[in-house]
Amino acid sequence: MIDLYSLVKETGAFKTVKGEKESGRLSHAYLILTADGENLTEYLKIFARLMVCSNGSPCNACRACTLIEKNAYSDVYLYPKTGESVTSEEVNSLIEESYLKPIESDKKIFILTHAETMNAAAQNKLLKTLEEPPENVHILIGATSEFPLLSTVKSRVKKLEIPPYASERLFSALKEDCPDAEKLSAAIACSDGTAGNAFALYNDQTLKDVTDLAVEVIVDMQSSKDVLKYSNKIALSKCDISKFLSVLELLFRDLLAFNEKGEAFVSNKVAFEKIKDAKNFKIGSILNALEKITEAQKRKKFNANSTMLTEWLLFQILEGKYKWQKL
Numbered sequence: 001m002i003d004l005y006s007l008v009k010e011t012g013a014f015k016t017v018k019g020e021k022e023s024g025r026l027s028h029a030y031l032i033l034t035a036d037g038e039n040l041t042e043y044l045k046i047f048a049r050l051m052v053c054s055n056g057s058p059c060n061a062c063r064a065c066t067l068i069e070k071n072a073y074s075d076v077y078l079y080p081k082t083g084e085s086v087t088s089e090e091v092n093s094l095i096e097e098s099y100l101k102p103i104e105s106d107k108k109i110f111i112l113t114h115a116e117t118m119n120a121a122a123q124n125k126l127l128k129t130l131e132e133p134p135e136n137v138h139i140l141i142g143a144t145s146e147f148p149l150l151s152t153v154k155s156r157v158k159k160l161e162i163p164p165y166a167s168e169r170l171f172s173a174l175k176e177d178c179p180d181a182e183k184l185s186a187a188i189a190c191s192d193g194t195a196g197n198a199f200a201l202y203n204d205q206t207l208k209d210v211t212d213l214a215v216e217v218i219v220d221m222q223s224s225k226d227v228l229k230y231s232n233k234i235a236l237s238k239c240d241i242s243k244f245l246s247v248l249e250l251l252f253r254d255l256l257a258f259n260e261k262g263e264a265f266v267s268n269k270v271a272f273e274k275i276k277d278a279k280n281f282k283i284g285s286i287l288n289a290l291e292k293i294t295e296a297q298k299r300k301k302f303n304a305n306s307t308m309l310t311e312w313l314l315f316q317i318l319e320g321k322y323k324w325q326k327l
């Protein structure tokens, strides 16, 4: 199991709720935001344990903690019970439940996960309970983005964000599930700082191929003939261009970090071993490459043709490389 608890317990979001619990001032409703959709529900369950556990903050071992983890604790309700989004009907049942007294604990927690998929009618139904919930009722709303939520919902909840994690923290939380350290470093370097994305990339068979292609481009591309050769190769590999651009960006960032601050600051050490001899990239040409990659990422968002885009990008990188060599 990914050790999500070790990750989240260091966040401001967790510390805020912990402080409020310890001072007896838990809010009625929280909105927990994380880009990690894969682990959103697990994060919400950790917050529920934090709020309910009477042995610690949380102890992760008592009856309440164990049962919440298994989604079997009588005073913690997880919605949606079926399907992918919390519906109006489910909000109705939540409201009914909220008037009944807790059974084991001194409070009741209602978890609404993936609230970004709730429709406006369901959100509207929730408003009154969010504003004035019955005594000892707390609502934990989790979402991957706050934009689909009504402003009337957002104004009634305390918003807390789980930000992207630093690479070292992800590495220690994932190393048990992802034993290949080399592969894990590469996956984390390409992730958006979420455990879910890093884990998915670790298990993504194409990441290594994409990295090898990006390394080849940096080390071996010398002439405009090579530009065509490599843009064809990238097209034939059918790799995801966005992924290729992120990997290429990371490699150039590592070249920059190496040139400016030294090898200790390189993030993807394994791939870096293969590109560190690409000495003909001066700092100016590395910065140029990074700027063009950002431009390519923008163009990709506007649905630029992938083959033409890689061709354009590789030419720009090559041109920059020779321009700064002559200076």
Ligand SMILES: [Zn+2]
Pocket (backbone or CB within 6 Å): 053, 054, 055, 056, 058, 059, 060, 061, 062, 063, 064, 065, 066
């Ligand atoms: Zn506990």
